[in-house]
Amino acid sequence: MTDRKKKLEILYINDILILNNRIFSDKTNHYLKKMLFNLRLVFRYNDEGLDDLIDLYYYIEDILKNEIEVDDEELTILIYRLTDTVLNMDDNLHAGTLIMESAANLLQSLYLEFETYKLADRVYEYPEDKEYILSQMKNQVVDFDNLIEILNITSDVQVKERVEKILENNYPFEYATYKARCEYLDV
Numbered sequence: 001m002t003d004r005k006k007k008l009e010i011l012y013i014n015d016i017l018i019l020n021n022r023i024f025s026d027k028t029n030h031y032l033k034k035m036l037f038n039l040r041l042v043f044r045y046n047d048e049g050l051d052d053l054i055d056l057y058y059y060i061e062d063i064l065k066n067e068i069e070v071d072d073e074e075l076t077i078l079i080y081r082l083t084d085t086v087l088n089m090d091d092n093l094h095a096g097t098l099i100m101e102s103a104a105n106l107l108q109s110l111y112l113e114f115e116t117y118k119l120a121d122r123v124y125e126y127p128e129d130k131e132y133i134l135s136q137m138k139n140q141v142v143d144f145d146n147l148i149e150i151l152n153i154t155s156d157v158q159v160k161e162r163v164e165k166i167l168e169n170n171y172p173f174e175y176a177t178y179k180a181r182c183e184y185l186d187v
Contacts, residue, residue: 019064031106038098045094072117079110101173144171
């Protein structure tokens with residue numbers, strides 16, 4: 001494990017991007033990485049009351065590095081830690097809404113992971129129902145990426161408007177970042 005100091009280098013994120021937990025889906029890995037990045041932003045603009053967030057940062061980083069084996073018990077611990085962090089976040093924390101949004105997306109993905117774990121356990125208990133149980137497992141994809149792809153390949157104005165509305169309502173931070181990057185790159 002590394003020295004436990006808060007991370008401030010938000011412009012260089014390759015160390016986050018290369019991390020990947022071998023057990024989790026692409027969607028969960030995406031939201032874990034997003035949480036690390038947003039925690040870095042919070043560290044950058046706050047000086048006090050960061051101890052719990054720093055611990056959470058390194059906990060998530062260790063999960064992404066596969067240094068912590070994630071079974072159903074560890075998954076439960078991660079869900080509780082995220083929930084506890086959001087519920088007990090200091091009101092004076094600058095950019096705290098970034099953490100809340102990241103935690104909401106990550107928790108949704110972790111609940112699907114937890115459901116998948118339970119279904120996988122049932123495969124061992126009931127091998128005769130293996131095909132049926134496997135069909136119930138959800139294949140998690142990063143919804144945001146799929147919506148952006150639809151937005152970019154369609155020429156139908158109504159479809160574009162509906163997809164943009166979904167993006168604005170469900171992924172406000174990610175979509176604002178995406179639009180800012182596209183407009184910057186288009187200039």
